[in-house]
Amino acid sequence: xxxxTDASTSNVTGWRASAEAIxxxxxxxxxxxxxxxxxxxxxxxxxxxxxxxxDQWPAHREAIVERxxxxxxxxxxxxxxxxxxxxxxxxxxxxxxxxxLKRVRITSGHHGKTHAFEMVLYVPNDAxxxxxxxxxxxxxxxxxxxxxxxxxxxxxxxxxxxGRGFALASFQRTDxxxxxxxxxxxxxxxxxxxxxxxxxxxxxxxxxxxxAWGASRVMDYLETDASIDQxxxxxxxxxxxxxxxxxxxxxxxxxxxxxxxxxGCGGASLNCxxxxxxxxxxxxxxxxxxxxxxxxxxxxxxxxxxxHLLLASISPRAVYVCSAADDLWADPKGEYESxxxxxxxxxxxxxxxxASPDVPPVNTPLIVGRRGYHIRTGAHEMGEYDWDRFxxxxxxxxxxxx
Ligand code: GCU
Numbered sequence: 047x048x049x050x051t052d053a054s055t056s057n058v059t060g061w062r063a064s065a066e067a068i069x070x071x072x073x074x075x076x077x078x079x080x081x082x083x084x085x086x087x088x089x090x091x092x093x094x095x096x097x098x099x100x101d102q103w104p105a106h107r108e109a110i111v112e113r114x115x116x117x118x119x120x121x122x123x124x125x126x127x128x129x130x131x132x133x134x135x136x137x138x139x140x141x142x143x144x145x146x147l148k149r150v151r152i153t154s155g156h157h158g159k160t161h162a163f164e165m166v167l168y169v170p171n172d173a174x175x176x177x178x179x180x181x182x183x184x185x186x187x188x189x190x191x192x193x194x195x196x197x198x199x200x201x202x203x204x205x206x207x208x209g210r211g212f213a214l215a216s217f218q219r220t221d222x223x224x225x226x227x228x229x230x231x232x233x234x235x236x237x238x239x240x241x242x243x244x245x246x247x248x249x250x251x252x253x254x255x256x257x258a259w260g261a262s263r264v265m266d267y268l269e270t271d272a273s274i275d276q277x278x279x280x281x282x283x284x285x286x287x288x289x290x291x292x293x294x295x296x297x298x299x300x301x302x303x304x305x306x307x308x309x310g311c312g313g314a315s316l317n318c319x320x321x322x323x324x325x326x327x328x329x330x331x332x333x334x335x336x337x338x339x340x341x342x343x344x345x346x347x348x349x350x351x352x353x354h355l356l357l358a359s360i361s362p363r364a365v366y367v368c369s370a371a372d373d374l375w376a377d378p379k380g381e382y383e384s385x386x387x388x389x390x391x392x393x394x395x396x397x398x399x400x401a402s403p404d405v406p407p408v409n410t411p412l413i414v415g416r417r418g419y420h421i422r423t424g425a426h427e428m429g430e431y432d433w434d435r436f437x438x439x440x441x442x443x444x445x446x447x448x
Contacts, residue, residue, distance in 0.1 A: 061405030120251030120337035126154035156237035163221035173211035178278035222260035289313035310376025358391035366418035
């Protein structure tokens with residue numbers, strides 16, 4: 047593995063959590079640190095060894111992804127030996143005839159076992175085809191699949207996206223792996239791992255990797271659908287879905303853009319800042335999300351890498367990170383700093399550096415080449431403001447008027 051030869055030190059200043067937000071978070075989590083003054087000094091590993099060339103980037107990128115596979119999301123998943131796509135329903139008049147809805151069952155076969163889950167796809171009727179598409183890793187209840195329901199769920203602004211010419215796909219991550227430490231292995235994980243096997247390797251995959259694997263299977267389907275531009279598929283998720291979207295973007299280079307909304311610990315934000323959720327808290331509360339190596343490093347208080355490397359690994363494709371000003375559990379400043387520190391991987395491909403170490407003002411998106419960031423007013427959620435910015439970003443990256 048290529049070892050970094052240089053290092054950069056944090057000097058992010060600027061945006062600060064409001065006293066009110068800190069007091070509120072502190073009241074909910076009395077033993078958790080939310081004060082910047084208590085952040086220990088730290089140095090971030092350099093993203094690139096000095097002199098690394100563009101040609102050398104793919105191997106270096108792969109080495110970064112491998113570190114996250116080994117120490118965080120886990121190994122052992124692959125494309126299944128067989129895949130079948132069954133169209134269960136088509137409705138050409140969905141969303142007041144603005145879109146065509148397809149419900150597709152995706153069946154994976156591997157080593158004599160099968161797993162099936164459903165995805166939905168809304169394709170705009172009156173827009174250019176093949177259409178660019180968003181793929182949402184849905185972490186809310188399945189009723190969110192019904193894009194025609196009123197009022198439309200905040201987390202999925204289907205009508206707005208369809209109105210701007212984007213297709214929208216989604217799947218229910220719990221159809222891949224139930225979100226419980228004692229039940230997550232009963233789903234797609236069975237294809238790769240015997241559920242009764244208690245002695246799993248320390249690097250064996252966790253539930254987040256299974257959800258990301260599901261996103262890749264949806265991408266397998268999208269590649270076969272002539273109404274979708276397979277070079278313009280954006281994977282997006284909120285919170286635990288945001289961590290998953292980043293991992294899907296890191297591991298599956300078919301995704302042109304990865305978007306993490308309020309993904310926090312294990313996603314966009316730095317591990318070392320000890321603000322809000324820490325790897326230790328995450329691994330104790332959600333031991334099934336990451337692998338055993340992650341849990342061991344978290345218990346030891348020594349994570350082997352920082353999350354800016356995960357964002358960097360998406361280069362030369364595009365990445366967007368969104369924070370929320372009152373979502374201190376996810377450490378907005380740590381998310382921005384991580385995003386900014388990933389910069390050299392994008393500068394390598396001609397992007398300008400991130401000019402300011404300061405978190406930008408709220409509701410003011412910052413776009414630097416292939417990277418976008420915003421911090422929105424409000425809480426831990428994903429809503430209209432976020433979706434509109436994601437659509438702006440995707441349209442600009444794809445060079446399309448939307
Ligand atoms: C918890 C968890 C976070 C996660 C969030 C969510 O708060 O600690 O890591 O992002 O749930 O998925 O909503």
